[in-house]
Amino acid sequence: MKIKIVFSDIDGTFLTNNHQVTKNTERAVKSLLEKNIPFVLVSARMPEAIYPITKKIGIKIPIISYSGGLVLTEKEDILYSKTIEVEHVKNILEVINKLWSNVTVNYYAGRNWFVRDVNDKRVKREMDITSATAENADFDELIEKKILPNKLLIMCDPPICEEMEQKLKKMYNELNIVRSSNILLEIMDKNVSKATGIDIMLRHFGFNPEEAIGFGDNYNDIDMFKYVGRSVAMGNSPEAVKKFANDITTSNENDGIYNYLLKKNLIK
Numbered sequence: 685m686k687i688k689i690v691f692s693d694i695d696g697t698f699l700t701n702n703h704q705v706t707k708n709t710e711r712a713v714k715s716l717l718e719k720n721i722p723f724v725l726v727s728a729r730m731p732e733a734i735y736p737i738t739k740k741i742g743i744k745i746p747i748i749s750y751s752g753g754l755v756l757t758e759k760e761d762i763l764y765s766k767t768i769e770v771e772h773v774k775n776i777l778e779v780i781n782k783l784w785s786n787v788t789v790n791y792y793a794g795r796n797w798f799v800r801d802v803n804d805k806r807v808k809r810e811m812d813i814t815s816a817t818a819e820n821a822d823f824d825e826l827i828e829k830k831i832l833p834n835k836l837l838i839m840c841d842p843p844i845c846e847e848m849e850q851k852l853k854k855m856y857n858e859l860n861i862v863r864s865s866n867i868l869l870e871i872m873d874k875n876v877s878k879a880t881g882i883d884i885m886l887r888h889f890g891f892n893p894e895e896a897i898g899f900g901d902n903y904n905d906i907d908m909f910k911y912v913g914r915s916v917a918m919g920n921s922p923e924a925v926k927k928f929a930n931d932i933t934t935s936n937e938n939d940g941i942y943n944y945l946l947k948k949n950l951i952k
Contacts, residue, residue, distance in 0.1 A: 685913065687950060688895040690716055691748075691882055692941060693908075694727040694734065695865070696901035697918050700937050703813055708942035710741045715951040717743065724748060724885055726878050728835070728864045728904060731756060731795050733814030746888075750792060751864070751904055752881030753834035753872050757888070764884045765794070766873050767832040772858055776836070776871065777823060779855065784844060790837040791823055798826060806839040836871040845869050864904045878904065879911035899933075899941055901925065916944055 692698045700706060713723045725734055726748040734747050744758045755764040780789060788806040791798040798821035799807050807818050826832075838848060848869050852861045860872045878900075886892060894913035898905070901918040902925060909915035909928040917929035918940045926932055933944040945951045 685894050687721070687897055687914065687948075688891045689722045689724065689886070689889060689897075690945070690950075691724045691726045691878075691885075691896060691898045691908065691912065693878075693900040693902070693905050694725055694729060694737070696920060696936050697899050697905075698725060698936070698941065699737070705737065705741055706939055706942070708939040712942040712945050712951050713741070713743060713745075716945070717745075719951075721950070722746065722889060724882075726881060726898070726900075726908065727751070728837070728868070728870050729814060730754075730792050730797055730816055730835075731760075732797070733816040736815040746885060748878065748881035748885060750835040751860075751862075751870055751872060751876060752878050752884075753876045754794070755881050755884045763888055764881070765834065766876050767793070767834050768836070768859070768871070768873050770827060770830070770832060772856070772873075773827055773832060773836075776852070776856060776859065779852075780838065780848075783851070784840070784848060786840065787844060787848070788839040789823075790818070790839065791821065791826065791833050792835045792837065793826065793831050793833045796831075798823070810839070834872065834876075838869040838871070839867060840869070842866040862904045864902055870904060878908040880907075882908060882911055899944070900929075901936065916940075 716723050724746045728751045731749050746758050748755050753766050788804050797818045799818045802818050858874050860874050864870050896912040897914045898908045898912035899916045901921040906928045915929045916931045917926045919935035933940040
């Protein structure tokens, strides 16, 4: 079946390890757009951490942020927004505070990023990487004002990240809890995943899953791999992630997206 749309994760996929877009990756995206094949970035990032990337290479495209929790058109109109229910937010924050001390909790609501301390070294590192800006806030006050998160992001050391994922998954069937890297744990509503975000975008364009390619590199890309017609894991993906993909391309450092699209004659 003819491919009509391409979806791509950002970190470890669209970007190099130094958080750059290679010239060949940029060329590939622009070639698709010239052929009227939409290219959609699908990421755990917030919109303000995605738009600096697209602006830098001079493209305006639809995006799926918060791993499906917020879906925006190329004009930045909202197609879908799903927040975590208030009782679940209160409860899981209480549990995290009680069980784990050396972690950093990030509270993403719409196009705002709230933290308890903007000077936290993990927060500052994320701001440096993404070009987004965090704001100090009292999470209890946000909840009281009904400013609920599309996503909670926990930053922690790798062993803690894995432990938290395992324990919290058992405790909260109503939430989608998944690592996006070995130091980042994403928490969204149970109905949010990259697959659900892609479904919304496909319906917006009038395409079906068999007409889509999805590129990714990590555990939170597995739902996408299972949903799209052609799933492609980057060469730098963990072996456990590669098992869910139809194909494997070269790494993010070696123009994996470009090489695959060229091989499949989707670009020249």
